Amino acid sequence: AQSVTQLGSHVSVSEGALVLLRCNYSSSVPPYLFWYVQYPNQGLQLLLKYTTGATLVKGINGFEAEFKKSETSFHLTKPSAHMSDAAEYFCAVSDRSSNTGKLIFGQGTTLQVKP
Amino acid sequence: DAGITQSPRYKITETGRQVTLMCHQTWSHSYMFWYRQDLGHGLRLIYYSAAADITDKGEVPDGYVVSRSKTENFPLTLESATRSQTSVYFCASGRLSHEQYFGPGTRLTVT
Numbered sequence: 001a002q003s004v005t006q007l008g009s010h011v012s013v014s015e016g017a018l019v020l021l022r023c024n025y026s027s028s029v030p031p032y033l034f035w036y037v038q039y040p041n042q043g044l045q046l047l048l049k050y051t052t053g054a055t056l057v058k059g060i061n062g063f064e065a066e067f068k069k070s071e072t073s074f075h076l077t078k079p080s081a082h083m084s085d086a087a088e089y090f091c092a093v094s095d096r097s098s099n100t101g102k103l104i105f106g107q108g109t110t111l112q113v114k115p
Numbered sequence: 116d117a118g119i120t121q122s123p124r125y126k127i128t129e130t131g132r133q134v135t136l137m138c139h140q141t142w143s144h145s146y147m148f149w150y151r152q153d154l155g156h157g158l159r160l161i162y163y164s165a166a167a168d169i170t171d172k173g174e175v176p177d178g179y180v181v182s183r184s185k186t187e188n189f190p191l192t193l194e195s196a197t198r199s200q201t202s203v204y205f206c207a208s209g210r211l212s213h214e215q216y217f218g219p220g221t222r223l224t225v226t
Contacts, residue, residue, distance in 0.1 A: 032213045034213075034214070036217075041220075042219060042220070043205055043217035043218050043219045043220050044158075044205070044207075044217040045217070046214060046215075046216070049214055051213075090157065090158065094213035099165070100146075100163060100165060100171070101146040101148075101163070101165070101209055101210075101213050101215070102148070102160060102163060102173070103148075103160075103213070103215060105157045105158040105159075106157060107155075107156075107157040108157050
């Protein structure tokens with residue numbers, strides 16, 4: 001069964017510093033990969049996704065993620081954190097061979113940005 | 116307006132009562148999903164639907180019922196609410212690309 005692990009439930013960075021949120025998946029076949037962001041009292045918003053092609057994926061708000069098959073990872077990065085990036089971030093996977101569209105979510109990482 | 120909406124946004128109910136959470140999307144997406152979000156558990160899938168009149172159980176379906184008579188609506192019913200069902204409920208919709216779009220959520224408290 002597929003699973004998603006997000007290393008670190010809380011990450012704290014200073015404004016302007018690099019943001020790195022880690023995600024590893026467990027699957028025999030590389031799945032579709034997603035990062036979602038959730039701001040307080042809101043629903044989840046898609047940041048970026050990897051389905052096929054270029055392994056470095058660019059998303060909204062300056063975020064990007066790189067799919068590394070050998071490491072079964074899909075870490076999310078942003079070169080310079082902004083106060084508005086403070087939110088909860090979820091990594092999710094979906095089975096390529098499935099026709100259900102189901103997502104499996106990680107536990108989430110809360111990003112704190114300090115001034 | 117196009118998008119996905121949920122109602123009510125906040126609901127307080129008593130143990131044993133039936134409550135229905137509504138979800139409506141205007142994109143004509145085939146797939147719709149219900150999740151619950153709880154501290155320490157992330158998002159867990161309750162039920163999903165691949166099309167009108169096609170529904171299936173997710174990870175935590177017990178105590179919940181869904182129906183989908185129209186493509187755009189996917190109501191979730193708690194037949195006899197329990198305190199353990201206090202949670203934030205999110206509806207989502209999507210296409211075959213597996214990308215899902217989420218509603219704003221319903222915060223349900225069962226007293």
